[in-house]
Amino acid sequence: MDINEIIQARKSLSKALKEEKISIVLDIMNNLNERAVVTKELLKATEIGVFIGNQRSHKNAEVAKLAKEIIKKWRTAVGVNDSPSPRPNGVNGNSAKYDTSDNKLVNKLSTPRESGKNGKKQPTLATSKPPQRENSLSSTSSSSIPSTPDNERSFETDGIKITTNDTMRDKCLSLVYNALASGSDVDKSTILARATKIEQAVYDQFEGKSDKNYRDKLRSLILNLKDKSNPNLRKRVISGELPIDVFCTMSKEEMISEDRKARNNEIRQANLFKARGAGPTQAETDMFRCGKCNNRKCTYYQMQTRSADEPMTTFVTCTVCNNRWKFC
Structure with a gap:
């Protein structure tokens, strides 16, 4: 397998x-185990070693076992063994944790210490962080944020266990949770509470039916929550500043950020000045004085922008400084 195949x-x-989809996971991992010919350079470029290494703690025993086999095989293939590497001056402990010019693979495959056949410790394949005691790696607070290859939280990595006894609703709830948790450091209980209320509110909107309308509505909310150009929306929902019942009834235009609203308004205003319909062309006049340069050399035209019983809007442009304004 080449680098592109491994990345894919x-x-x-x-x-x-x-x-x-455990069956697909096992097929892909078996394919990697059988076909991938790894080198240090390939592992660095694809970071596949880090990804497979993280699956050794997977809740499915088959996936975890296969991940361990693959990591063991790849460690042997790239020549990671028990021979000690030179220690940096003033550093105690196993120097295999440090990145050296001869063993940069150490920063790519992440494995816990394992006892060898002779009772000796195998070199730890870790990240470039300073060494930590083994017990600190195994004892993780239940409220901490699990790390993933993409450095993002999710329903699975946060270890959420909840069900509505409806497969479709469970899936939608997990997607809402993922959208809220993305890039957030708020504790999982708060995020789960918000996600549950959003899913329930939409479910109630469609009379307790997890049909196409229910899915389409949640899909729209999720896309807006995940919008990287509008992180304030997600923060307002999580903090409770934006009530869930209000959020679930907002239109797409109402959800966009204030910056985007301002830009859209500027575009609409500019288009009003550029718009032309069937009617008289612009006329020159000295009836108006420019508030910017105080000249009276102006052109203007009128357009019906409101209801028919309202007066027309006059659009004026200064021919000296190109300043534009309008009035009714």
Whole structure:
């Protein structure tokens, strides 16, 4: 397998893991185990070692076992063994944790210490962080944010266990949770509470039916929550500043950021000045004085922008400084 095939395999594996399609996960991992010829350079470029290494703690025993086999095989293939590496001056402990010119792979495959056949510790394949004691790696607070290859939280990585006894609703709830948790450091109980209320509110809107309308509405809300150009929307929902019942009834235009609203308004105003319909062309006049340069050399035209019983709007442009204004 070349580098592009491995990168594609990693993407497919990530998707299958998120969707909990264990059979597909095992097929992809077996394919990597059989066909991938790894080198240090390939592992660095694709970071596939980090990704597979993270699956050794997967809740499915088959996936975890296969991940361990693959990591063991790849460690042997790239020549990671028990021979000690030179230690930096003033550093105690196993120097295999440090990145050296001869063993940069150490920063790519992440494995916990394992006892060898002779009771000796195998070199730890870790990230470039300073060494930590083993017990600190195994004892993780239940409220901490799990790390993933894409450095993003999700329903699975946060270890959420909740069901509505409806497969479709469970899936939608997990997607709402993922959208709220993305890039957030808020504790998972708060995010889960918001996600549950959003799913329930939409479910109630469609009379307790998880049909197409229900799915389409949630899809629209999720896309807006995940919009990277509008992070304030997600923060307002999580903090409670934006009530869930209001959020679930907002239109797409109401959800966009204030900056985007301002830009859209500027575009609409500019288009009003550029718009031309069937009627007289612009006329020159000295009836108006420009508030910017005080000249009276202006052109103007009128357009009906409101209801028919309202007066027309006059659009004026200064021919000296190109300043534009309007009035009714």
